[in-house]
Amino acid sequence: MPDLTANCAGIVSPNPFWLASAPPSNSGEQVMRAFDAGWGGAVWKTLGQPIQNVSSRFGGHHYRGTRAIGFNNIELITDRPLDTNLREIEEVKKRYPHNALIVSLMVESEEEWKEIIRRSIDAGADGLELNFGCPHGMCERGMGSAVGQEPKVNERITSWAASYSSVPVIVKLTPNVHDIRPHGLAAQRGGADAVSLINTIKSIVSVDIDSMIPAPIVGELGTNGGYCGPAVKPIALQMVASLASTPEFKLPISGIGGISNWRDAVEFMLLGSSSVQVCTEVMLRGYRVVEDMIEGLEFYMREKGFERLDDLIGGAAPAFSEWGDLDMNFESVARVDAETCIGCYDCVVACADGGHQCIEPGRGDRRVPVVDEEECVGCNLCEIVCPVPGCITMTEVDNGWAPATWNQHLASGVRLRPKKGSH
Amino acid sequence: MSTIPAERDETKFEDFKAPYTAHQARMEAERCLYCEDAPCVKACPTSIDVPQFIRKITSGNLWGSARTIFSANILGMSCSRVCPVETSCVAACVHNEQAVAPIQIGRLQRFVTDHAYESGWRYFEAGGSSGKSVALVGGGPASLAAAHELRRKGHACTIYEKRRMLGGLNTTGIAPYKLRADRATEEVEWVLGIGGVDIETSTALGEDVSLEELEMKHDAVFIGIGLGEDTFLSVTNEHLEGVHGAVEFIERIKLGRVDLDGVGRALVIGGGNTALDAVRELVGLGLDDVRLVYRGREEVKPGYAHEWEAAKMEGVRAHWQTQPIDYRGEGRVSGLRCVRTDEKKRAIDGSERTLDADLILLALGQETLGSLVASAEGIEIDGGCVRIDDNGATGRPGVFAGGDCTNGGKEVVNAAFEGKRAAEAIDRYLMGEK
Ligand SMILES: Cc1cc2nc3c(=O)[nH]c(=O)nc-3n(C[C@H](O)[C@H](O)[C@H](O)COP(=O)(O)OP(=O)(O)OC[C@H]3O[C@@H](n4cnc5c(N)ncnc54)[C@H](O)[C@@H]3O)c2cc1C
Ligand SMILES: Cc1cc2nc3c(=O)[nH]c(=O)nc-3n(C[C@H](O)[C@H](O)[C@H](O)COP(=O)(O)O)c2cc1C
Numbered sequence: 084m085p086d087l088t089a090n091c092a093g094i095v096s097p098n099p100f101w102l103a104s105a106p107p108s109n110s111g112e113q114v115m116r117a118f119d120a121g122w123g124g125a126v127w128k129t130l131g132q133p134i135q136n137v138s139s140r141f142g143g144h145h146y147r148g149t150r151a152i153g154f155n156n157i158e159l160i161t162d163r164p165l166d167t168n169l170r171e172i173e174e175v176k177k178r179y180p181h182n183a184l185i186v187s188l189m190v191e192s193e194e195e196w197k198e199i200i201r202r203s204i205d206a207g208a209d210g211l212e213l214n215f216g217c218p219h220g221m222c223e224r225g226m227g228s229a230v231g232q233e234p235k236v237n238e239r240i241t242s243w244a245a246s247y248s249s250v251p252v253i254v255k256l257t258p259n260v261h262d263i264r265p266h267g268l269a270a271q272r273g274g275a276d277a278v279s280l281i282n283t284i285k286s287i288v289s290v291d292i293d294s295m296i297p298a299p300i301v302g303e304l305g306t307n308g309g310y311c312g313p314a315v316k317p318i319a320l321q322m323v324a325s326l327a328s329t330p331e332f333k334l335p336i337s338g339i340g341g342i343s344n345w346r347d348a349v350e351f352m353l354l355g356s357s358s359v360q361v362c363t364e365v366m367l368r369g370y371r372v373v374e375d376m377i378e379g380l381e382f383y384m385r386e387k388g389f390e391r392l393d394d395l396i397g398g399a400a401p402a403f404s405e406w407g408d409l410d411m412n413f414e415s416v417a418r419v420d421a422e423t424c425i426g427c428y429d430c431v432v433a434c435a436d437g438g439h440q441c442i443e444p445g446r447g448d449r450r451v452p453v454v455d456e457e458e459c460v461g462c463n464l465c466e467i468v469c470p471v472p473g474c475i476t477m478t479e480v481d482n483g484w485a486p487a488t489w490n491q492h493l494a495s496g497v498r499l500r501p502k503k504g505s506h
Numbered sequence: 507m508s509t510i511p512a513e514r515d516e517t518k519f520e521d522f523k524a525p526y527t528a529h530q531a532r533m534e535a536e537r538c539l540y541c542e543d544a545p546c547v548k549a550c551p552t553s554i555d556v557p558q559f560i561r562k563i564t565s566g567n568l569w570g571s572a573r574t575i576f577s578a579n580i581l582g583m584s585c586s587r588v589c590p591v592e593t594s595c596v597a598a599c600v601h602n603e604q605a606v607a608p609i610q611i612g613r614l615q616r617f618v619t620d621h622a623y624e625s626g627w628r629y630f631e632a633g634g635s636s637g638k639s640v641a642l643v644g645g646g647p648a649s650l651a652a653a654h655e656l657r658r659k660g661h662a663c664t665i666y667e668k669r670r671m672l673g674g675l676n677t678t679g680i681a682p683y684k685l686r687a688d689r690a691t692e693e694v695e696w697v698l699g700i701g702g703v704d705i706e707t708s709t710a711l712g713e714d715v716s717l718e719e720l721e722m723k724h725d726a727v728f729i730g731i732g733l734g735e736d737t738f739l740s741v742t743n744e745h746l747e748g749v750h751g752a753v754e755f756i757e758r759i760k761l762g763r764v765d766l767d768g769v770g771r772a773l774v775i776g777g778g779n780t781a782l783d784a785v786r787e788l789v790g791l792g793l794d795d796v797r798l799v800y801r802g803r804e805e806v807k808p809g810y811a812h813e814w815e816a817a818k819m820e821g822v823r824a825h826w827q828t829q830p831i832d833y834r835g836e837g838r839v840s841g842l843r844c845v846r847t848d849e850k851k852r853a854i855d856g857s858e859r860t861l862d863a864d865l866i867l868l869a870l871g872q873e874t875l876g877s878l879v880a881s882a883e884g885i886e887i888d889g890g891c892v893r894i895d896d897n898g899a900t901g902r903p904g905v906f907a908g909g910d911c912t913n914g915g916k917e918v919v920n921a922a923f924e925g926k927r928a929a930e931a932i933d934r935y936l937m938g939e940k
């Protein structure tokens with residue numbers, strides 16, 4: 084049986100699945116139910132000066148029959164009294180000593196940071212997470228992403244926290260930056276023990292075209308919020324990979340953003356996350372989703388022969404490279420399996436209008452499209468649009484050309500195969 | 507355990523509901539709303555966590571999906587095929603509320619459990635030995651589910667089965683277009699794979715062994731003997747050639763061959779599920795003229811509406827409000843003498859007629875077997891069934907029961923639930939908890 088124990092910067096949990104700091108970790112009663120359901124850890128809903136929230140607070144990006152492929156919120160940090168939160172944190176930690184309990188914090192002055200860190204640790208926090216990420220409401224007050232977008236401020240506040248904390252400090256990064264690396268490095272310079280990412284992405288989820296108000300609608304107005312859920316996963320993956328592959332960056336990463344099942348979690352871990360955090364999927368489906376996450380990960384590890392998480396963390400890192408190092412002479416073309424093709428011709432129209440005009444409708448009775456392999460540039464578009472798994476496969480062509488990258492081409496003039504489809 | 511003969515009529519049948527491909531299963535699973543406090547779970551006698559097992563199909567976690575199913579119902583493979591889902595879990599699906607096609611839970615469950623079998627996955631281990639032993643009488647679904655649960659708790663088990671093979675009606679009675687006998691015995695082997703279950707076949711309670719003997723040898727007894735022989739009309743010329751009990755005839759289809767040479771028209775008497783299976787099986791074996799004879803109106807027949815719809819689609823006709831009197835024929839049956847009945851199933855004077863037939867199956871019900879244990883002190887019999895409390899205990903200390911012999915004949919899934927429930931009660935009894 085593989086060992087699922089996670090260790091992120093010294094914070095140990097029975098499995099790598101943590102609740103992200105958000106409504107599902109808002110109270111002791113909730114967090115205990117989550118631990119009962121199997122969650123390995125939880126990052127408590129961000130503590131600070133209690134705020135007041137509006138209604139409504141959330142918006143969903145619904146797409147082709149799927150509810151909330153993306154999710155948006157304009158809520159702030161905790162609105163519950165600090166004393167209540169701390170008392171519950173203490174209670175939860177007492178009752179669940181083996182689960183990781185991380186307390187998320189967001190305050191302004193050094194004094195406030197010192198005080199809230201002391202009280203959180205006294206309550207039994209296994210770690211702290213500094214919320215430098217919230218992209219609405221708090222940043223206007225000089226907190227949240229206002230901190231996370233400014234490496235100098237990030238470094239300064241992190242160094243306060245690091246000096247006042249006896250438990251590991253995780254800096255939660257905002258994705259609302261053009262390059263994540265300076266921000267991760269700033270946290271590292273400040274003395275953080277780990278980073279977590281991503282927080283939510285600044286967004287307007289939709290506009291009501293009748294009332295002409297952006298959603299979520301508060302009375303007669305709307306405002307920008309933070310975007311999360313499955314739609315943000317690719318953005319989060321890139322940011323995790325980008326930091327993990329930065330040689331100077333040495334900190335462990337807790338991956339967040341659009342994780343809804345064990346596969347997503349494995350992807351984050353393969354790119355370098357030592358633990359993963361989940362918010363939206365729990366908000367939409369409940370704590371019970373963790374059962375599949377644990378089992379799926381366990382089975383995956385067994386199948387691959389992994390005994391512990393370290394065997395897979397960063398497993399995809401060696402294969403993540405920059406564009407200039409890709410083999411320009413590698414060639415693939417689309418092949419259609421006539422047996423399984425159902426004749427929808429979605430690939431035909433996609434290639435005609437968005438590809439390179441090289442899939443023709445089939446001739447004869449059967450609607451099986453025909454790929455002109457001489458013209459196919461191997462872009463994948465048809466494979467992506469095909470509704471039948473395995474029907475269109477991108478197949479490598481042996482073109483006789485030795486591997487050659489763009490960087491090698493620039494540096495030493497190695498020859499690249501002739502371009503396809505560029506007439 | 508005796509094996510299933512290779513040459514048997516049931517192999518002529520195709521599955522009525524074809525198995526899903528992985529892609530079909532995925533598409534169907536994606537439609538599930540993952541309801542909380544889900545009606546489908548409540549509709550399942552074994553309370554399988556349906557939304558959870560379906561969600562695991564969408565993530566590709568089939569291993570976990572099967573675990574969800576089997577931890578609630580160890581007979582989840584056969585149940586996925588034989589359960590009348592149209593009246594239970596599928597009927598409860600909330601999609602029905604908006605007139606959207608309900609999730610095909612049975613087919614999804616079959617996809618997952620077949621995959622688990624084909625992958626050789628096993629989930630449960632026997633518990634550490636308790637030093638106690640339990641006799642299970644009858645080797646059908648009820649006893650199998652009980653034995654599996656008892657082994658998990660570490661109690662030694664012995665199954666005493668009258669026949670040469672295990673599985674009960676799952677092996678001998680289920681319509682072959684749902685589940686074939688060889689698949690049923692594969693399930694038996696998979697369940698018994700937990701180890702530590704001794705099998706005594708060709709051993710009948712009341713003939714080869716008595717309840718008292720079992721009580722002497724074991725610390726507790728579970729009775730799961732199901733129902734008995736087909737009920738007949740009890741008229742003088744019942745033993746004409748071509749007149750058979752339906753359950754007995756179905757068993758021959760499943761485990762051997764039936765001779766339909768020269769049979770032009772077949773009648774099946776009864777309106778329950780055995781009758782509906784029998785007509786469909788006869789059509790499946792190639793008979794063109796198969797008719798149901800039932801003494802009540804169509805609307806009051808006890809058999810499932812969806813089964814009758816399928817039978818009609820396959821060409822079966824019915825004589826409703828028609829009550830048999832006796833048979834016509836010499837040596838071989840040539841017809842059934844009947845009378846029309848009124849709304850209240852009472853015979854209408856002067857409405858006699860004869861329906862021609864070369865084959866007549868009686869699906870009027872099966873005998874109850876409570877009499878086998880009726881003489882034992884403390885055991886009460888209720889309408890022929892062994893009476894049990896909510897935990898499966900009879901009035902006799904240490905004797906428990908479940909399945910058709912207690913409920914009068916329900917479904918495999920009820921037997922699976924009642925067997926498991928009794929095992930839990932037996933465990934408490936043996937371990938001295940109150
Ligand atoms: C024709 C037919 C079709 C059916 N189709 C379906 C269906 O599609 N779906 C569904 O869910 N249910 C169906 N059922 C009902 C289902 O088969 C039963 O509810 C279920 O098998 C009951 O399980 P059980 O273990 O209580 O009894 P059984 O399956 O009857 O098993 C009892 C076992 O005890 C043995 N036994 C009997 N007497 C003795 C004795 N004296 N000593 C030792 N052993 C003994 C028997 O040989 C048998 O093996 C059908 C039933 C029939 C008759
Ligand atoms: C309603 C809501 C409230 C949130 N509140 C906080 C918060 O208080 N502190 C914080 O660090 N992140 C907060 N987040 C961000 C989440 O912790 C998480 O980083 C983000 O939602 C991405 O993960 P997901 O795609 O799994 O939802 C919140 C997100 C949502 C949707």
Ligand code: SF4
Nearest residue numbers: 106138139140141366
């Ligand atoms: S989810 Fe609960 S709190 Fe939110 S709007 Fe609905 S009922 Fe109100």
